[in-house]
Structure formats: C-alpha cells, structure tokens
Amino acid sequence: MENRVIFHIDFDYFYAQCEEIRNSKLKTKPVAVCIFSDRGEDSGAIATANYKAREYGVKSGIPIKFAKSRLKDRKDAVFIPADFEYYSKISISGMEIIKSFADIFEYVGRDEAYLDVTVKTNHNFETARHVAQQLKNEIRKKLKMTCSIGVSPNKLLSKIGSDFEKPDGLTVIKPDYISEFLSQLDIRNIPGIGKKTESILAESNCKKINDLLNMDVFELNSRFGRKTGTYIYNAARGIDLELVKEKQPSLQYSKITTLKENSKNYEFLSTNLLNLCKQIHDISIKNNKTFRTVSIQFVNEDLTIKTKSRTLKKSTNNLGELEKTSMQLLIDSLNEQELLVRRLGVRISELSDLEGQGDITSYF
Ligand code: DGT
Ligand code: CA
Numbered sequence: 001m002e003n004r005v006i007f008h009i010d011f012d013y014f015y016a017q018c019e020e021i022r023n024s025k026l027k028t029k030p031v032a033v034c035i036f037s038d039r040g041e042d043s044g045a046i047a048t049a050n051y052k053a054r055e056y057g058v059k060s061g062i063p064i065k066f067a068k069s070r071l072k073d074r075k076d077a078v079f080i081p082a083d084f085e086y087y088s089k090i091s092i093s094g095m096e097i098i099k100s101f102a103d104i105f106e107y108v109g110r111d112e113a114y115l116d117v118t119v120k121t122n123h124n125f126e127t128a129r130h131v132a133q134q135l136k137n138e139i140r141k142k143l144k145m146t147c148s149i150g151v152s153p154n155k156l157l158s159k160i161g162s163d164f165e166k167p168d169g170l171t172v173i174k175p176d177y178i179s180e181f182l183s184q185l186d187i188r189n190i191p192g193i194g195k196k197t198e199s200i201l202a203e204s205n206c207k208k209i210n211d212l213l214n215m216d217v218f219e220l221n222s223r224f225g226r227k228t229g230t231y232i233y234n235a236a237r238g239i240d241l242e243l244v245k246e247k248q249p250s251l252q253y254s255k256i257t258t259l260k261e262n263s264k265n266y267e268f269l270s271t272n273l274l275n276l277c278k279q280i281h282d283i284s285i286k287n288n289k290t291f292r293t294v295s296i297q298f299v300n301e302d303l304t305i306k307t308k309s310r311t312l313k314k315s316t317n318n319l320g321e322l323e324k325t326s327m328q329l330l331i332d333s334l335n336e337q338e339l340l341v342r343r344l345g346v347r348i349s350e351l352s353d354l355e356g357q358g359d360i361t362s363y364f
C-alpha cells in the first residue's frame with residue numbers, strides 16, 4: 001500500500017484567479033469575489049480573494065462590509081460579484097487536463113482532485129515530481145492559471161502538501177521524508193482538525209504534530225471518540241490508507257436564498273424551503289433530469305455552513321418526493337440547531353436523463 005504515488009491538486013484562489021484570467025488588469029490589484037445577498041447594498045460574504053487582498057485580512061466567509069473596510073486604503077481594490085457559471089466552465093476545462101495525467105482520477109470539488117499516478121510514474125518519486133511539474137505547466141499554458149500540487153504516498157500527505165507552498169506550489173514528500181516533513185507542522189495543518197479539537201489539544205500543551213507522537217491511541221480515542229482519535233493518531237504519523245476512487249464531476253442543481261430575516265423557526269423556514277423546492281423542480285423538469293440525492297444547506301448567522309443530504313432508493317423527478325425529503329432534512333437540521341439561519345439552500349444531485357440514459361457525469 002505505501003508504495004503508491006498520489007497527487008492532490010488544488011487551484012490557487014480559484015474564483016478570484018478565474019476573474020484575473022479574463023481581465024489581466026486585475027492581477028496587480030486586491031480582488032475579492034463577493035456573494036451579494038438580496039438584503040441590499042453590501043450585505044453578503046466574500047467567496048474568496050486573491051493573495052493581494054489576503055494581505056489585508058480579506059478571506060473566504062467574511063462579510064463584504066468587513067472586506068471593504070479592511071481595503072479602504074486601497075483605492076484600486078476590486079469587488080466582483082460571483083459568476084458561478086463561468087467558474088464551472090473553467091473548472092471543467094481544468095479537470096479535463098488533470099484527468100489526462102491520472103491512472104485513477106477522483107474529483108473532489110470544482111477546484112481540486114486526487115490522482116493516483118503509481119503506474120504512470122512507475123513508483124518513482126523523481127518521475128512523479130517531473131509529471132507534477134508537467135501538469136502545472138500544462139495548466140498554466142492552457143488555462144493561464146496557477147495551481148498547487150502535493151505529491152506523496154497517500155491522500156492525506158498530498159492534501160497537506162498541496163497547501164504547504166501555496167500559491168503555485170509543488171511539494172514532494174517521499175516516504176523517507178514523511179516524519180521530517182510533519183515535524184515542522186502545527187496540528188491545525190492536519191485536514192479536518194478544527195478549532196475545537198485544536199484548543200482541546202492545546203490544553204495539554206499539544207500544538208505541533210510532533211507533540212501528538214507522545215500520545216497513545218487510547219488516550220486520543222477516549223478524548224475524541226474512536227474514529228477521530230484513530231484518525232489523529234495515524235495522521236500524526238503520516239499514515240492514511242484511503243484509496244483514490246474514480247469519481248467524475250457530476251451535474252447538480254442548487255438554489256439558495258437569503259432569508260428576509262435570520263431565523264430558526266420551523267414554519268418560516270419550511271415556507272421558504274418549499275418555495276426553493278418548486279424552483280429546483282422547475283429546473284430539473286426543464287432540463288429533463290431526474291435526481292437521486294437531495295441536500296439542504298444552512299448558512300448560519302455567523303456564516304458557518306451546515307449541510308445535510310439524503311439519497312433516495314430510486315432516481316425521481318417527483319416534486320412531492322423532493323418536498324418530503326427536504327422537509328425531513330429540515331427537521332433533522334433544526335434538531336440541535338442553536339444559531340439562527342441566514343441563508344437556506346436546496347440541492348439535487350446524482351442527476352440522470354429522464355429518458356433513462358444513465359448518469360450524466362461530464363458536467364456540473
Ligand atoms: P487557495 O486554495 O487557498 O489558494 O484559495 P481558494 O479560493 O481556491 O480556496 P479553496 O480551495 O478553499 O476554495 C475554492 C473555491 O471555493 C474558492 O475560490 C471560492 C469557494 N469558497 C471557498 N470558501 C468559501 C466560502 O466560505 N464560501 C463560499 N461561498 N465559497 C467559498
Ligand atoms: Ca483552491
């Protein structure tokens with residue numbers, strides 16, 4: 001197993017870089033891509049920002065108002081409304097290039113993927129470095145974009161690696177370099193370790209990945225539960241046996257709305273939800289699609305996101321079924337919901353052609 005060669009590739013400041021490539025004048029300016037809500041003026045949040053804007057503390061998730069005040073001394077700062085359709089097109093072209101380099105291609109999200117290149121590189125990390133550089137060159141040439149790649153024997157380390165030298169990074173972690181590489185990192189560099197876990201560990205003076213090596217797996221399990229405890233234990237040692245699983249980007253439709261007021265009232269949310277279901281259903285009918293998975297999403301008042309999904313036994317295009325499933329997801333989501341909900345969304349995915357042609361896999 002540990003003979004594998006895995007890439008994790010992630011585009012740098014993706015939405016903002018998409019904007020830069022269609023308007024090169026933006027490159028020297030701070031750029032923030034904004035999701036304006038329909039509560040007027042500057043209400044809404046930043047989806048992402050280029051690295052010039054990040055120097056001023058402008059980043060994903062912060063309110064547009066904060067971003068504007070942080071950049072108030074930069075008269076050249078640019079705030080652009082998000083254009084998801086355009087970003088999807090760039091993503092599709094990018095994924096086509098990435099796919100052509102892989103033995104096994106696993107789509108993760110519109111700007112990232114895992115590749116198993118073990119056969120292609122003949123288990124050799126020098127060859128792998130070369131192939132990763134070629135992939136970066138190809139993306140630069142065809143898309144005019146930069147991306148970052150992590151190369152290692154597993155998904156976990158490659159994911160950490162792609163983040164390590166961002167932007168335009170290439171980090172190769174050969175098997176004999178794993179422990180040295182990890183020893184310089186903080187616990188929060190482990191994917192999936194949130195603020196909460198981090199602060200619990202900090203209480204016992206555990207801040208660096210190296211500090212974790214002194215904790216045994218039983219101790220970690222008893223604190224975080226078996227699943228998370230074992231994950232942390234293995235992650236600190238660079239161990240991850242997850243396979244790269246073939247996965248293509250799949251078509252999905254979603255609708256999200258900013259509520260008239262923040263709320264966690266069932267009646268109020270369900271009225272909005274049914275409205276969204278109707279709109280999503282219209283889109284699926286118009287495009288002749290059936291769906292198999294239904295998801296609902298809360299963007300909470302503090303801009304954190306909560307998503308719940310359910311996969312149906314059979315693919316359908318029935319409005320009643322969409323409504324019923326969404327309402328059930330709403331009830332589940334409101335259970336233990338403390339924050340008020342600011343935006344509410346519905347998504348259908350695993351779409352098929354109504355004529356029964358099987359799964360559509362080549363677009364979003
Ligand atoms: P990076 O990879 O650190 O250079 O920067 P990004 O912007 O590529 O960050 P990443 O990979 O986490 O996210 C990819 C895209 O997803 C990003 O360009 C915009 C979107 N995105 C990320 N975080 C948020 C968020 O909190 N809200 C919304 N609406 N979109 C987000
Ligand atoms: Ca990215």
Ligand code: CA
Nearest residue numbers: 010109111112
């Ligand atoms: Ca990403």
